[in-house]
Amino acid sequence: MVAGSDRIRVAMPHGPAPVERDGVSDYVAHLVRALDDAGVTVVPVPVRPADGRSPLRWLTGTARAAERVRHLGADLVHVQFAPSAYRFSGMPGLLPLRLPRSLPLVTTVHEYGGWAVPGWLPGPLWSLLERARLWDRETGRLVPASAAVIVTNDGHAGVVRARTGVATAHVPLAPNVADHAGATTAGRRLRAEIGLPGGAPLLVFFGFVHPVKGIRHLIGALPALRRAHPDLRLLVAGGFTSQALPEAEARAFRDELTALTHRHGVADAVTFTGYLTPERASAALHAADVVVLPFTAGVTLKSGALLAALAHGRPTVVTAPDGGGDELHRSGAVAVVPERRDSAALAATVGRVLADPVLRRRLAERGRTLAAGYAWPRVAAAHRDLYRRLLGRRDG
Template sequence: MVGDDRIRVAMPHGPAPVDRDGVSDYVAHLVRALDDVGVTVTPVPLRPADRAPLRWLTATARAAERVRRLGVDLVHVQFAPSAYRFSGLPGLLPFRLPGTVPLVTTVHEYGSWAVPSWLPGPLWSLLERARLWDRETGRLVPASAAVVVTNDGHDVAVRARTGTPTVRVPLAPNVTDRPDGSTAGRRLRAEIGLPAGAPLLVFFGFVHPVKGIRHLIGALPALRREHPELRLLVAGGFTSQALPEAEARAFRDELTALTHRHGVADAVTFTGYLPPERASAALHAADVVVLPFTAGVTLKSGALLAALAHGRPTVVTVPDDGGDGLHRSGAVAVVPERRDSDALAGTVGRVLADPALRRRLAERGRTLAAGYAWPRVATAHRDLYRRLLGRHDG
């Protein structure tokens, strides 16, 4: 598609750079992928002035003004409470947008937050069923012509609360595989001084208390009794929208102290944020990727999809509800308990001890991840935009 056939979209999102916010990273990938299928996207970050009174209200108004000046065909807001530092004011954005332009909202986090938090649940339900206000997104979900969700949990929550129809568009890997990945992985293993044949565990993604790194460090003493040269690479940044700099620094210090307390300080490397090519190398370097999230891992994790797309045997924790298709796919090894270092050590140890299991996990993981690719994500978005704008394929 060229020229006037291209769809023009404004995409408001949180202000953080890609190295501090998963949604901003998602937007960067999506913008590139949409360009390939005939959609021109202008990202519109809501940037509040530091320490200014009502800074998020001002940022929302300025973003709306920029959208109006762009003269786009459609507005697509990327929403996550953490991306806006848990301010409810970006939920006012629809009041300032042109009413003749369709609005789409993607909810990346949904189901566990409300602003104001003191409002009684029955009153929230009344407002939501009337499509007047949503406890998490303000006017965004009620005013949207379509609400995009990335997973079953958000789909169920949006429909139950608001009765709003949703469009399911799964995520895609947040790091894509590279042709020289295996070579880069071997180089990285040499850089960190890993002895030949020594097993390497890799955690990949933003480092946050809910990611279960404490429990993974706690599993290392038991694992090292069987594999004395085993190492852990924690590949990801600490500072994010969900974990501001001072809190991130304190958490890194806590984890460092924990490695000393468990006697494994020599076995753990914290890389900080890695650019895509280095992140891909870290994944290729892994013998096993371990994602021990304290709430369980589902297919809404871009880090998980990246690990599977790189053909890495991957260990995950299971959510309270027993998980989704991921946990029954045979594409991952599932830890039966969360927040449990012994359970982690048992599952990871089983994978390390069984080369045939590692090969099977790698093969099934690649197959599963093949269905979650950016061209598919972009095509689903483009088709949604066409339907909302009344355009025909061709």
């Protein structure tokens, strides 16, 4: 712990959703605690839309957040940006226009490469604006005005550099759920709670439930898997409602998945938990024989849920992104499904892992080793060192 006057003070604007509804808010909560231990005081500043349904309510909320930042007396501002965190409003991208230019600005882009506001502006014009560092199609003035841009993965770094010429700092994620004391015992109790017969295999999906997470295809894989493992069960451990999936859409998607379990004749084999506390989520991971993350765009190390599964020592099955993946897929720490959106391919890969205890043990060991390099103290130290460089402070 670094005392009083030596501590860096950071204002951290972020999306307004609570941690149980937004992965970036959950990330911020973890980061604030880790930075406190590293000698950095963070004041979170949620950017909340004003009341009502006015199209300007996010503009009002952004102005209010800027006003609060100006009165905090912070050493720098660090914005956590993801379009979904702000319900795809471009207004938070105006934040730099309302802040003192003397206050160093840092932006972390958690999602990047698939959005533009306004969407009708032609690509060549966006390119002119971005190369001139005037405006960024996804973050408005945030990336162009930042003294440093942080990315969590190489893919985002490449897109930012190609569009804007900005060199980024790569600070990876860390597990979004810690391995809680007593979770192994709690995991055994959870298996009993869902009526799992002794020795029956349990598959676990962990994370926010959303159409892009591939749950439809995982449910579709269960009939084939149950032919070899009649008592097999699937636990879908995570909430449906999120910033990316508002409540009405979340209810409709849960109803769709429930109907899908009946259509495939596996309704008795699937349990949807809803949002879990960190302790309960840790127990769910320990309960798993295999964690399955069949994301429709593939899984990379920018997934906190993936890192949590690996840190818990769970054999994990993932889909690969376009381009062959990253360090994760070269590590041998996961079993990779050769096709995305493919229930038969999922069933084949999961079935191979279930049938091979030596493979499961090897995946678990390599997964723990890989996850050990992605820890919150390391994430916090990387942020602190970046802040010090920007502020011209020496280590100490």
